[in-house]
Structure formats: structure tokens, C-alpha cells
Amino acid sequence: MSKLLLSTVAVLALMGVSGAANAKMPLPLTCTGVLTSSDTQLDSDAIKLKPEAGSVTWCDSDIEDDIAEPGTRARVLKKCWFGGRCRIRGIVNGHGAFYWVRIQSVESQSLETCYARIYDAAHLAKHPDQLVTAVKLCFHHLADEHKPIGGRERGPDFILTIKQRGKSKTLSTEGLCWVSHLGTQARCDVECDGGGIDVKFLDEDTMSMTLGRIRMQECGKADVDDGSGIEVTGGKDDRVFRLNRVLRERS
Numbered sequence: 001m002s003k004l005l006l007s008t009v010a011v012l013a014l015m016g017v018s019g020a021a022n023a024k025m026p027l028p029l030t031c032t033g034v035l036t037s038s039d040t041q042l043d044s045d046a047i048k049l050k051p052e053a054g055s056v057t058w059c060d061s062d063i064e065d066d067i068a069e070p071g072t073r074a075r076v077l078k079k080c081w082f083g084g085r086c087r088i089r090g091i092v093n094g095h096g097a098f099y100w101v102r103i104q105s106v107e108s109q110s111l112e113t114c115y116a117r118i119y120d121a122a123h124l125a126k127h128p129d130q131l132v133t134a135v136k137l138c139f140h141h142l143a144d145e146h147k148p149i150g151g152r153e154r155g156p157d158f159i160l161t162i163k164q165r166g167k168s169k170t171l172s173t174e175g176l177c178w179v180s181h182l183g184t185q186a187r188c189d190v191e192c193d194g195g196g197i198d199v200k201f202l203d204e205d206t207m208s209m210t211l212g213r214i215r216m217q218e219c220g221k222a223d224v225d226d227g228s229g230i231e232v233t234g235g236k237d238d239r240v241f242r243l244n245r246v247l248r249e250r251s
Helices: 003-015 017-022 072-079 121-126
Strands: 027-037 047-051 085-095 097-108 110-118 132-140 152-164 171-180 185-189 195-201 206-218 230-233 240-249
Touching: 047 072, 072 085, 072 097, 110 206, 132 206, 132 240, 152 185, 152 206
Parallel strands: none
Antiparallel strands: 027 047, 027 085, 085 097, 110 132, 110 240, 132 152, 152 171, 171 185, 171 206, 185 195, 195 206, 206 230, 206 240
16 A cells, blocks of 8 residues: 555545545545445345444445445455455445445454353243253364365355253254355355255344254264264254354454
8 A cells, every 4th residue: 555545544444434424436445344235135236345343434335246346345345244344445435325335345253153042040940941051163264265176165164062051062063054135144054964044134143044954063073974973963952042142254
């Protein structure tokens, strides 16, 4: 980035919201934040960054194909995962409402995105049929993510760990995800017919995980398709889990 552009961004950061009306548009920006939707539904047309604290006012401008170049939304989603940190460099324009009109580069800032939940005693008392007491689902982002393979779009690898009532051992499994609906949903499978889970991103901080059948092992043991795995199935209160985001950032 040029010294002039760095100076412009620094000045704009000091201007804050009050300076929005006086900014000279179009405006070159480099912004980092959590990728989310401009609406309450992640499958809406517009997406945007939820900027880091202290960012320039216009970093939360909408990203829409109708405003920017066609395919811009898909281009961003091919690099960045919903709920993960993303860095965008480009041009913002507008008056009152602001949009990215050109995106020059997109870079994911997340190596691993995790979602988790621990259920307290009060929750478990209200759901006596729920066997799962804690769950953590992590996505490991890869260089060849979103690559078409066999008519499907490759997603990240995943690792799922759970704890169950009355059992001291933590169960774990891992596999590969396939993304759909422009990256807002995914199917994650364990190899060799080990079952899997369906995930749907609700917003930048929460997702739902639906459990059908999945093969797991005690933590520390290898997943071998020899009948020694532990079959975990979604029961009455163990089918849909709402998980909250915990993010490990790129160093």
C-alpha cells in the first residue's frame, strides 16, 4: 500500500463516523473484520464485514453483485468463511449508503474456526433425554478449499468432540466438509460410511449442527473402520445443537 493511501486511511480513522459526510468518494480502503450478512439471513444477497474496533467508518460497507462486479460476492465467499476474520482491499463509494464497488484482494485471516457449547446442569435437568453435555466443532481451513471435486465444492476439514452424561471419556472424530448455498451450509462426513453432520451458519457468531449418525472414538485413538468405533446418533434431544463461535486467529 502506498504512503499516501496509508495516510488517507489513518486520517479517516481519526475522523470516525462524524466525518462520513465529508469523505471524498470513491475511497480506497483496506479493512479487516468478521464476515457476515447485511441482513439477518446469511443467504441474503448482500454480505459485509463486521469491522474490528477502531476501523474506518466505511469498512462495514455492503458487498453486492448489483453494485460491484458480477461474481464479487462468490469471490469473497471462496476466500473467507462466514464467522471468520477476513481482510478486504478495494474501493468504497456511496452517499448515505456505502458499497464496495471494486474489490482488489480478499484474504482469510482464520486458520481455524471453532464453535462450541457446554450445557449446564439447569439445561440438562430440563432435557433429561439429552445425552450430550458438551460439544465442540472446529473447521480447519485449507488452501484448496472451494475446489470442485466430483460435482461438489470442497470445504474445510473438521474435528468434532463431544462429552456424554455418565461417561468420563471424550469422544472425537474428523472428516471433510462439502459446502453449499454459497458457503452458508455444509455437509461434513467421516470417511468409510462413518456418517456425519449437517451445519448451517445462522449469523457471524452462531451455527446449528444437526446430528444424524456419526462414528466416533475415544480421544487419542485412531478412527479405524473395523467395527471398534462408537456410534453416536441424534436422539430426541441430541439432534440439533446451537453452537457459539470461538475463533483462533492467524499469528
